[in-house]
Amino acid sequence: MEIKQVMEQTLQLDGQAIEIYGWIRNHRVGKNINFMMINDGTSFDTLQVVYKELDNIDVVQKFNIATAVKINGIVKLTPSGKQELEVLATSIELLAESNEDYPLQPKKHTYEFLREIAHLRTRSNTFNAVFKIRSYVSQVLHRYFEEEGFVNVHTPIITGADAEGAGEMFQVTSLDLEQINLDDNNKVEYNKDFFGKKANLTVSGQLLAETYALSFNKVYTFGPTFRAEKSNTTRHVPEFWMLEPEIAFSDLDDVIKLSQNMLIYVVEQVLTKCPKEIEFLNSLLDYDLNQRLKNLVNAKFERMTYTKAIEVLQVEVENGVKFENKVEWGIDLATEHEKHLTDQVYNAPVFITDYPKDIKAFYMRINSDQKTVAAMDLLVPGIGELIGGSQREERYDNLLAMMKEKNIDIQELQWYLDLRKYGCVKHGGFGMGFERLIMYITGMENIRDVLPFPRGVKSLEF
Numbered sequence: 001m002e003i004k005q006v007m008e009q010t011l012q013l014d015g016q017a018i019e020i021y022g023w024i025r026n027h028r029v030g031k032n033i034n035f036m037m038i039n040d041g042t043s044f045d046t047l048q049v050v051y052k053e054l055d056n057i058d059v060v061q062k063f064n065i066a067t068a069v070k071i072n073g074i075v076k077l078t079p080s081g082k083q084e085l086e087v088l089a090t091s092i093e094l095l096a097e098s099n100e101d102y103p104l105q106p107k108k109h110t111y112e113f114l115r116e117i118a119h120l121r122t123r124s125n126t127f128n129a130v131f132k133i134r135s136y137v138s139q140v141l142h143r144y145f146e147e148e149g150f151v152n153v154h155t156p157i158i159t160g161a162d163a164e165g166a167g168e169m170f171q172v173t174s175l176d177l178e179q180i181n182l183d184d185n186n187k188v189e190y191n192k193d194f195f196g197k198k199a200n201l202t203v204s205g206q207l208l209a210e211t212y213a214l215s216f217n218k219v220y221t222f223g224p225t226f227r228a229e230k231s232n233t234t235r236h237v238p239e240f241w242m243l244e245p246e247i248a249f250s251d252l253d254d255v256i257k258l259s260q261n262m263l264i265y266v267v268e269q270v271l272t273k274c275p276k277e278i279e280f281l282n283s284l285l286d287y288d289l290n291q292r293l294k295n296l297v298n299a300k301f302e303r304m305t306y307t308k309a310i311e312v313l314q315v316e317v318e319n320g321v322k323f324e325n326k327v328e329w330g331i332d333l334a335t336e337h338e339k340h341l342t343d344q345v346y347n348a349p350v351f352i353t354d355y356p357k358d359i360k361a362f363y364m365r366i367n368s369d370q371k372t373v374a375a376m377d378l379l380v381p382g383i384g385e386l387i388g389g390s391q392r393e394e395r396y397d398n399l400l401a402m403m404k405e406k407n408i409d410i411q412e413l414q415w416y417l418d419l420r421k422y423g424c425v426k427h428g429g430f431g432m433g434f435e436r437l438i439m440y441i442t443g444m445e446n447i448r449d450v451l452p453f454p455r456g457v458k459s460l461e462f
């Protein structure tokens with residue numbers, strides 16, 4: 001029987017014989033009585049197994065943490081105890097030994113240490129909860145978009161284009177870098193490379209998702225994305241997952257509404273379906289995670305233009321708030337600015353719209369002021385930027401002009417321009433960093449602790 005089932009059927013099981021398979025999480029050997037806490041991965045809860053007299057008791061008592069066992073026993077309800085029930089073992093059989101040097105002994109470990117043993121850390125309560133929630137949230141997102149009638153498109157990982165035009169791409173090649181041939185102009189002979197041209201890992205599936213939106217109306221892509229930005233922060237990694245919906249016949253307001261509805265739906269679902277995990281993570285934090293999530297569901301999302309946000313921040317500076325980075329129109333908002341708005345000024349999620357064109361990507365729709373674009377970022381308390389999106393430039397001439405202004409490879413993206421020639425209605429979408437969402441929902445403060453096997457600058461383990 002799975003421990004999940006045992007926990008769900010408590011009452012019916014009283015006095016019943018059951019058989020379970022699992023790993024020892026904790027083991028206390030006493031003079032008259034012995035306790036084993038067993039986890040089989042199906043439930044956040046561990047099952048308390050008590051044993052006194054067994055044929056092989058001498059062997060069993062020596063079992064180390066992480067030993068895999070098969071247990072037969074009788075369920076006994078323990079209403080007055082910490083657990084609702086325990087199992088009185090009639091037999092405990094060894095399935096797989098565990099060495100005594102098992103690094104995850106039942107005591108407090110730092111997240112840094114646990115990152116070094118990422119192949120084992122999921123056996124701890126914290127990471128068990130985090131990755132259960134991660135899995136659940138991924139499924140809920142798919143469900144949301146399915147229910148809303150979206151088509152899921154699997155955009156490719158290898159690409160010739162730079163979808164963000166930011167030049168932060170990892171190159172993909174089958175050329176032998178140790179014996180690279182240069183042509184007469186001292187250039188790499190990419191025509192001899194695998195794809196016959198320069199190739200990269202994608203930074204975003206958006207441009208290709210747009211092509212699907214213009215045939216399927218409402219679409220989304222959800223997959224790994226890669227960025228070779230050398231910022232070693234707690235919110236950036238070179239490999240992360242991004243969810244990108246794209247909707248046709250829509251403007252920036254529609255995009256904002258979609259992102260807000262999606263977020264509320266996901267958080268509501270997590271609150272009802274993962275209460276044990278949230279409650280446990282809550283106990284690790286010095287603030288009320290549960291409350292934060294409940295607040296989000298009913299929150300009034302603030303909305304303001306970039307220009308207004310700059311004004312608000314400037315007033316803060318006049319009132320004595322100190323920032324490391326200068327606040328003036330035209331700057332890219334720094335994390336400290338974003339966090340100040342969400343955590344100090346509004347204590348709520350904040351949509352910032354209409355950013356200066358110079359700090360945003362080439363595909364965003366230029367506003368009539370010719371200075372700003374129809375962009376939006378959603379900033380949330382504790383995290384900063386969770387979502388970035390925009391209405392797309394659907395007008396051929398405007399797009400071409402912006403691509404030239406930003407030195408975008410027009411030849412590589414001719415198909416993207418062409419799309420503007422054939423029934424290109426107004427459309428838009430957003431990208432949500434999946435790990436940032438998981439950080440927000442779990443309260444984990446380092447993005448490396450919500451990725452199963454995180455990659456980083458000068459770091460590639462597992």
Ligand code: 4AD
Pocket residue numbers: 163164203204205206227229235236237238240242244245385386387388389390429430431432433434435436
């Ligand atoms: O704001 P970004 O760069 O937007 C895009 O890529 C658009 N193509 C999205 C779209 O409109 N379809 O990235 C979107 C989100 C960010 O808001 C952030 O949450 C996350 O992706 N993100 C990262 N997450 C972790 N590590 C990084 N290095 C990230 N860079 C962006």
Ligand code: MG
Pocket residue numbers: 377385387388
């Ligand atoms: Mg962004």
